[in-house]
Amino acid sequence: MIAPNLAVDIAGLKLKNPVMTASGTFGYGEEYADYFDLNALGAIVVKGLSITPRTGNPTPRIVETPSGMLNAIGLQNIGVRTFIDEKLPFLRQFDTKVIANFFGDSIEEYAECARMLSDAEGVHALEMNISCPNKQEGWIVFGTDPMTMDKVISVTRKSTALPLIVKLSPNVKDIGQMAKIAENAGADAVSAINTITGMVIDVRKRMPVLANKTGGLSGPAIRPVAVRMVWEVCRAVKIPVIGMGGIMNAEDALQFLIAGARAVAVGTANFINPSAAADVVEGLKLFLQDEGVSDINEIIGTLR
Amino acid sequence: MIAPNLAVDIAGLKLKNPVMTASGTFGYGEEYADYFDLNALGAIVVKGLSITPRTGNPTPRIVETPSGMLNAIGLQNIGVRTFIDEKLPFLRQFDTKVIANFFGDSIEEYAECARMLSDAEGVHALEMNISCPNKQEGWIVFGTDPMTMDKVISVTRKSTALPLIVKLSPNVKDIGQMAKIAENAGADAVSAINTITGMVIDVRKRMPVLANKTGGLSGPAIRPVAVRMVWEVCRAVKIPVIGMGGIMNAEDALQFLIAGARAVAVGTANFINPSAAADVVEGLKLFLQDEGVSDINEIIGTLR
């Protein structure tokens, strides 16, 4: 049998397959190079970057929950400069697209960060993490307030010619509507979902387990919510959608693709199985062969 | 050692302990009478009632997910009349408060339902399920739209003198704000959280597993989200809060109490362990003894 086609196109970004890594769960790629050939992936999305380095939150930063985990890393990162100088050269070795996830404390920072990353050789697309509070305007989270969201995307849009992916927060009432706002503000694609805010309390100490009190829930626990939200997003917008949330294997990934996502990202699963993302690629191939489908694009959005 | 005090007061409703059952997970109480003495509970919350009986959704109605389950029962119920005539007499035998959960398709139905239940002997409080769409006004879900929510609570408030508990939907951006609206509209207490909307797709059939496509996620998977939301609600309002979402044992219940909930409800756990709610009561006693605390009220809201 001929190998099925896995290539997909995200707003002009050609991926050899629809499997990416989720930001913050794959470091800068190099951590996983010991475990599998990074050429196997459609794209690598790196840990969220800001203009200047961030130290992040105090510990404990993570706690396990039933079929999931909370994290409050606090966006620790090495900063755009160091990323470009020290991490990007390594990633350029691979025939895999590199997507830079980034964020800022203000609209200006978002725009500036996008600009800096756009000039770097080997960054193929940008993913805006808008689940961060706006320091200048009363700490409103960019991605949960329609007006703030529209503004930060519109401005950032103007500062980059790369495909701009907006990563949606699930901590909203109507994620489809938020996706529509992103589309109208100039996003080339949207990705969903980011983590859902949660808390675990140590009942003996009467204290939250995380030093930051709350953290973001990820992993299989959130998958049903993620699939539903991605499905809503796909029905709301015409731009491509990247689905994620609790994907552990190819079958989970297929739920998102069938719901309409053009690509998927593997997150927490990388922690449990360092070759999870590559295994998903293999699993998708097997599924297509098994079902006698020659092109993954014939699976996308086929939910009846 | 003297047995610790477990009694709590919810808006004048005196419960012998803070443990209730979550609506829809305990039938009308009688299903569980074979498994433990219902007198052990603080309160029994019955399956959601409407003025006239409902047939509910087609099957499959449930599907298991990682550490959780989706349900789309579709509010099947026997109707207020039959409940009062056939189920309430059984419940009156017990020295346990009975809370009637109810809903409607329109504001008038909510008010009428509350009125009918208020006249029944042996109903001690009402819990409004506002996670239902408003048929008359474009299927907006009552509990996710501030205006609609305010209206339905204000009107229903006038039709009952019983303690009125409003059950909050988690499918919102800011549950604290929604709780505040409920408080201002006249709710005596709020309960949280109802299920989070989710979907599971059968990848071979390219179809949602549930006949209703989406369903409500419950169980341990949602507990971190529920604890966080209940904590936000407790900080937003002065009226008592009833916490629920994924409680499997006393330790889980304590997370909600420490976050500030005056009482808790055990839901999905009843399906896995028919005496789960009674076991939580026992576990709370042991915890208090172990910690040398003589009154559960000294635990409530002690999060540092």
Add this chain to the structure above:
Amino acid sequence: MRRHFKAKVIDNNFAAESFKLITLSPASEVSVPLPGQFYMLESGRSTDPLLKRPFSIFRLNDGCLQFLYRVRGKGTTSIAGFNRGDFINVVGPLGKAYPDPEGPFIAVAGGVGIASLYSLLEKKRGKAMLFYGARNVRELICFEEASKLSAKAFSTTDDGSSGVKGLVTDKLSEFIKNEGRSMPVYACGPHPMLKKVAEIAKHNNLKCYVSLEEHMACGIGACLGCVVKSKSSAVEYEYKRVCKEGPVFDADEVLW
């Protein structure tokens, strides 16, 4: 008598490829199950899998409860991992049993559906005409033992590796046509098979009882997850709970 109890795993061995037989010794005094009733078995120690899983009582053996199950998804895989000596939580017996057949009767089993009928064959030794269909001879579990308990026994397999090649319902039709006897029919198996059996019974004016399956959360009537559409005099249809009003239904009640 407790209906929610701990039981010790005495044995949990393969009965055939992908079929296991688990033997449980209850740790407290428990009720005696009737043929057709079922139990909810713990599906593991953690919250994934979360819900208990429903299984028909296969046999009561020396005070022990036996269940014959097919290892399918994550729940049964987890149950298959229980070892001798482990304790597991059990709820049951649950649901309505098969009404006692007064004389000879027809039993139709599809695949692991034999689990639900086996104890009826045991109880009514020598009274059953057994029709047992499976995919192949390997999945025709305990056909020999079941045959010995029956007056007559026929097997069918999809691949002809045992008995007649074809559908068990075809064999049943043929038998009723040829022998023309008037016996009640008791059936357990996949939904399409049950539907067909119900049609055949109706067509031949035979009383018919079917044991149905639905996804279950509680097994005790509380969640309303397991309902089936059934006929109602008052309204168009009515939902009945498989775990409470069933799993055994008069085929006439069911809206197929």
Add this chain to the structure above:
Amino acid sequence: MRRHFKAKVIDNNFAAESFKLITLSPASEVSVPLPGQFYMLESGRSTDPLLKRPFSIFRLNDGCLQFLYRVRGKGTTSIAGFNRGDFINVVGPLGKAYPDPEGPFIAVAGGVGIASLYSLLEKKRGKAMLFYGARNVRELICFEEASKLSAKAFSTTDDGSSGVKGLVTDKLSEFIKNEGRSMPVYACGPHPMLKKVAEIAKHNNLKCYVSLEEHMACGIGACLGCVVKSKSSAVEYEYKRVCKEGPVFDADEVLW
């Protein structure tokens, strides 16, 4: 050489009340671990528990990896349930090892911290002054074997059921004061113990290496979950990853 492999459980027995020793035979060729390195072990078949759990290599025995672990929460309870013959997923060896002591050295173990130091004692047979503290004699696991591998060995217990009653750090102070030797210190145990050991070492101008613990998700440097505050020349402090820059740190680097 694979750092992510399947391994067969050869043994998984109690070493003491609530302590187990698991012996794993890798199914493929794997790297040889150094004392102080650790592995991430699968915590079960389902998604609850979800994450792998970190454990120091205890011993390399006949090509098998051995881990000594305390059964605490749901992860270790699940690992305790693995049976001989099961296959589990393993990632490792991970992290920085103890720097090789050139001559005699002091080893300080608190409780199950002995797991991390044991292979160093084996490697540097007869070179260590061992200080081993535990709650009671039952939790003083393999003290005898460890003593044989050491030049001298002292035990302390909280309840005096073996060795001196009291803190291991008091015994250590006393020893250094009396014997005044200049040896590097290697320590693994609870955080407050390590902090105290670091103080004692600093006060006596001894080089000191500590093996730290933090909640881990990935174990391979990707999630940034396991960081510790450490000194930095440029900024106030810097977060280093226990799984990558550690778990063994120069005590001077750590911001205690």
